[in-house]
Amino acid sequence: GNVFDEFQMEGVASEHNEIYLELVPENLSRALKTAQSAKAVKIKLTNKHCPCLRVSVELPSLSSSSRIVTHDIPVGLIPRRLWNDFREPSVPDFDVSIYLPVLKTMKSVVERMKNLSNSIVIEANLSGEMNLKIETDLVSVTTHFKDLGNPPWASEDGCQSSAEGRDLESMAEARIDIKKLQQLLAGQQVNPTKALCNIVSKRIVHFILLHEDVSLQYFIPALA
Amino acid sequence: LLQAEIFQEFAVQEESVTFRINLSVLLDCLTIFGTSSLPGASTALRMCYRGYGYPLTLFLEEGGVVTVCKINTQEPDELLDFDFCSTNVVNKIILQSEGLREAFAELDMTSEVLQITMSPDKPYFRLSTFGNAGSAHLDYPRDSDLMEAFHCNRTQTNRYKISLLKPSTKALALSCKVSIRTDAQGFLSLQYMIRNEDGQICFVEYYCCPDEDITEAEL
Numbered sequence: 001g002n003v004f005d006e007f008q009m010e011g012v013a014s015e016h017n018e019i020y021l022e023l024v025p026e027n028l029s030r031a032l033k034t035a036q037s038a039k040a041v042k043i044k045l046t047n048k049h050c051p052c053l054r055v056s057v058e059l060p061s062l063s064s065s066s067r068i069v070t071h072d073i074p075v076g077l078i079p080r081r082l083w084n085d086f087r088e089p090s091v092p093d094f095d096v097s098i099y100l101p102v103l104k105t106m107k108s109v110v111e112r113m114k115n116l117s118n119s120i121v122i123e124a125n126l127s128g129e130m131n132l133k134i135e136t137d138l139v140s141v142t143t144h145f146k147d148l149g150n151p152p153w154a155s156e157d158g159c160q161s162s163a164e165g166r167d168l169e170s171m172a173e174a175r176i177d178i179k180k181l182q183q184l185l186a187g188q189q190v191n192p193t194k195a196l197c198n199i200v201s202k203r204i205v206h207f208i209l210l211h212e213d214v215s216l217q218y219f220i221p222a223l224a
Numbered sequence: 225l226l227q228a229e230i231f232q233e234f235a236v237q238e239e240s241v242t243f244r245i246n247l248s249v250l251l252d253c254l255t256i257f258g259t260s261s262l263p264g265a266s267t268a269l270r271m272c273y274r275g276y277g278y279p280l281t282l283f284l285e286e287g288g289v290v291t292v293c294k295i296n297t298q299e300p301d302e303l304l305d306f307d308f309c310s311t312n313v314v315n316k317i318i319l320q321s322e323g324l325r326e327a328f329a330e331l332d333m334t335s336e337v338l339q340i341t342m343s344p345d346k347p348y349f350r351l352s353t354f355g356n357a358g359s360a361h362l363d364y365p366r367d368s369d370l371m372e373a374f375h376c377n378r379t380q381t382n383r384y385k386i387s388l389l390k391p392s393t394k395a396l397a398l399s400c401k402v403s404i405r406t407d408a409q410g411f412l413s414l415q416y417m418i419r420n421e422d423g424q425i426c427f428v429e430y431y432c433c434p435d436e437d438i439t440e441a442e443l
Contacts, residue, residue, distance in 0.1 A: 102287075105286075105289055108256070108257050108258035109257065109291065112253075112255060112256045113256075115248070116249060116252055137296070138246055138249050138295065138296055139246075139249050139253070139295045139296065140294045141253060141256065141292070141293045142291065143256070143290070144290045144291070144292075147288075
C-alpha cells in the first residue's frame with residue numbers, strides 16, 4: 001500500500017477480494033510513458049462500453065488549469081473459475097539460494113554470451129560462488145563470481161535452514177534459455193534493494209528482485 | 225601490428241605462431257565486461273596458447289570477477305601477400321588523420337569505387353567518388369597544415385572498390401597519422417599510427433589492389 005497515495009478496491013466477492021485482469025503490456029507501458037513528468041496519475045477500472053483501465057495523467061502546464069491526458073486501456077476480466085491457472089507459483093524446494101552479483105556486470109556478461117550461445121548454465125553453491133557458463137563448438141566462456149553471500153532462509157522443515165551435513169562447495173546448476181535471462185536483466189532499470197536467485201538443480205531458477213516494497217519474481221524453467 | 229612492448233608480459237617460445245580464429249567470437253570475449261569503461265575500472269587480460277590443437281585461452285578480470293574464454297583455433301589460411309615492397313613505392317603522403325576523418329565519413333557510398341589521384345602537380349592529392357547523384361572530388365593541397373610529408377614522383381590515378389576501403393575508417397578514427405603509398409602497379413598501402421592510453425604506438429596496415437575493371441584508356 002505504500003506505492004499508492006490512495007487505494008480503493010473491492011474484489012469480486014468478500015471471500016475473494018481480488019480482481020484478475022488481462023491486458024496487453026505495450027498499451028499500459030505507452031500510457032505510463034506520458035506519465036514520466038506527471039504531477040499525478042490516477043488509475044481506475046471502468047466499464048463504460050467494455051472493461052477498461054482508465055489512466056488519467058495530470059501534466060504540468062503553463063496556464064492555471066492543468067492538462068489531463070486520459071488513456072483507456074481495454075482489459076479482459078478473468079472469471080473466478082480460471083483463477084487457479086494464475087496461482088503464484090510457490091517458492092520451490094531449492095538446492096541453493098544465493099545473492100546475485102552486481103546486475104550491471106551480470107547484464108554485460110550475459111549480453112555478450114547471448115551472441116555466442118542460445119543456452120546458458122547458471123551454477124551456484126552455499127559458499128557464495130556463482131558461475132555463468134556457455135559452451136559451443138567455437139568457444140566456451142565461464143564467468144566466476146565470488147563472495148556473493150547466501151541469504152539465510154528460515155523454513156518450516158529443517159533441511160533448508162541448516163547447512164550442516166550439506167556440502168557447501170557443491171554446485172546446483174540449471175541450463176536455461178539465455179534470451180529469457182537477458183530480457184530479465186535488460187528490464188532492470190533501477191538497482192534493486194535485494195536481488196537473489198534460488199536454484200533447483202536441473203529444474204528451475206527462481207529470481208527474486210526487491211525494490212523497497214515491490215517484489216519482482218521470475219521463474220525460468222531449465223531446458224531439457 | 226602490436227609490438228611486444230604493448231604487453232606487460234610477453235613470452236612466446238616458438239619463432240612464430242599462426243592460427244585462425246573467429247573474429248566476432250574474439251571480440252565478444254574481449255568485451256565480455258562491456259565496451260564502456262567506467263572511470264577507475266580497468267579490465268586485465270591474459271592470453272595463453274599451448275600450441276597446435278589447443279584453444280586460445282583468455283583470462284579477463286574486472287572488479288574481482290574472472291572470466292575464462294577458450295576459443296577453438298582453426299587451420300590458418302594462406303595470408304595474402306601483396307608483395308608491397310618499400311623500394312617500389314612511387315608516391316607517398318603522410319597526413320594527419322583528422323584531415324581524412326570527415327572525408328571518409330562522408331564518402332558517397334553509392335559510388336562503387338574510390339579513386340585516388342597522387343601527383344607532383346595539381347591536384348596533388350585527390351579523392352573522387354562517382355555515385356548516383358554525381359561525382360565528388362576532394363582535393364588536399366601539398367602545403368596544407370595537415371600534410372606531414374609529401375613525396376610524389378609521378379602522377380597516378382587508381383580506383384579501389386569502396387566496399388574494401390570502408391572498413392579502414394575504424395582504424396582512421398583511432399589513429400593520429402596515416403601514410404598513403406602506392407607502388408608501380410597501383411597497389412595501395414595505408415598505414416595508420418595509433419597511440420594507446422599508455423602512449424604506446426601500434427600500427428594498423430591495409431593493403432588494397434586496384435580495381436581491375438578499369439583500363440588505362442578510361443582514365
